[in-house]
Amino acid sequence: MRGLLHITLTLLLVVVVAFSNSSAVLADGEDGEHALEMEVNGIHVSLANQNEWKKGENTIIVTLKDSSGSPVKNANVEMLIGPMAEEHAEAEDSHGAAEPAAHGAEQGHSSMPGMEMNEPAPESQEMPAHDEEKEPLLLEESGEHGIYVLETHLESAGTHEVNVMFHVNGEMLQANFVVEIPGVLSKTIVLWSFAAINVVLIASAGIMKKQSIPVKGR
């Protein structure tokens, strides 16, 4: 009896923990260190995560190199990151397939997630996106030139748009990436897990009832 209770409670706990911190359970196999890359006006931009992309704390690394492969220094790199509107997410290829943004801030801003107030992002309802800034976040230039780092907290999972803005020779350039933040367990898995636990509970109780005399009836 006690053992059975322990098993069912453990199963329940697994579901609860999995749901609350589901990134650990249903990562989509994406190698977090694998960089997304693109060229913007001859500048090679790569976007990577120190670990895996996940809901919660992330250390994001941007590397800038010019056409000759030399690191781009003092580029004043900023980043906007936020959940992507559903129709945009469907239209985009999933990883790093976004086109390089046109030069100049005005055109680049038109697709920024923070500006799309009328189009709720698919995951934005899931969690309050307290830390997914509508204002650009400044990246710190690390010791190695051309490498810029940002530690940030992502509140929600799902498709996110990452806009990297940087300055080269007084001109502002922008690279737009799309990343998939794994995290939400499939509804089906959650529902089936609960169903399974409850079936186990009821079945065990039924078996135990047949094997023993009840103490007190209601």
Place this chain on the structure above:
Amino acid sequence: MATELKPQNKSIFAGGNLLQVKAIDQLMRSKWFPGIIQWPTLLLFMLIMFQLLLGPESAHDNLGTALTWVLWWPIIPILFLFLGRFWCAICPFATVNDLVQKFVGNNRPVPRFLKKYGIWIIDALFIFITWSDHVWGVVENPFGSGVLMLMLTTGVIASGSFFERRTFCRYVCFLGGLSGNYARTGMLALRGTPEICAKCTSASCFKGTEKAPGCPLFEFPKTMTSNANCVICADCIKNCPNDSIQLTVRKPTKELWFIRKPKIEEAFLSAVIMGIVFVQNVTMLEVWGSMLKWLENAVGTTNYAVTFSITFAIAIIIPVALLGLTSWIAGKFNKSSLIENFTRFGYAIIALDVAGHIAHNLFHLLAEGKSIFYTAIALLGQEVHGASPALVSMETIQFLQYGLIALGFIGSLYTAYRVAKNNHSGTLAWRTFTPYAVLIVVLTIMNVYLFVLPMAMRM
């Protein structure tokens, strides 16, 4: 013979037995009661679950979210005030518990640790669920709300499968703990008639008969002094061979004036609820964003779990600490220990808790009430765009909120006065009462201030 001893013919408004009213008596004794309300509630619950788990992902469009958080959650403390814990009699989770128990229940005794630490477990669960709602966005996320319901369902299935009666409702359910405290302010009281019960040896009300099961929440009307664990399911009314059970209307908060065996965990819960109402209000204020920014700068992290946990802890600690401080000051006069005073007078805050809770939820009910209709007709393919979800103006809502807080203030103040008078005499009673009066004034001002500031909506 037995009925002659009952206070018949006394007006029901003067504490007379409601069962004198034939219609009420027939309803309570009917085999269809409370099933006639229980089963439709279960069906509605199933619709809500379907919507939450498989319906629209946006809370704004989800009927399950609207019915749960805009209708049910705001109404429930009002029900506690007027009908005590009657909700628990018709609660769909309890129905699931009973169903499972009927078919596969093993009816084992309640584990000892639950009996001993049940209310502390409820306190902890209530704090955890409120915290997790904010950190994981349960209310804003229909599926998250659905998972919360599934967890509760699993809890009652486990309880109904293995343990007797409604173990989960009595010892684990966080809402049960809240409702237990709130039901003490409630206007319905169920008791046995002492003169009749004194001669009774059958204890049918507790054990059950062929007419109905025994008390689902392990209460024994013969010795009951509180409605905290009475769900007014009427099983005892059906079972009593002597017609001893009385259902009476009483003054709101009256039970709080005469708590015979006050418990620190219940007093603690009343202070915690005050803190939770504070935090619910604070996080819905439009200034919350700026407060959060300030906190992020102060603690050096943008991690919401961290910043909210700090806010949450502060909000809960404030009323607990204030009650503790007040109890310490009162102890200087009445020579009782801090714990004794804390335990006795903690109950006085419950009236203000209920008022603050209803006032907070009134905003959701009245400012977002039409969203229930909009989301319901959306199921039929009728979209409503741009229409206000408000049932009444903000001015009306604020007026009602202040009125409720005023009533809660009076209720708490008078309860503190009665508790002081019941435990001390003469000037000592007044000296004991005065610090608590100051505390209640402070808590009232804090509540009023939070309702003055503009709030954000849930839907």
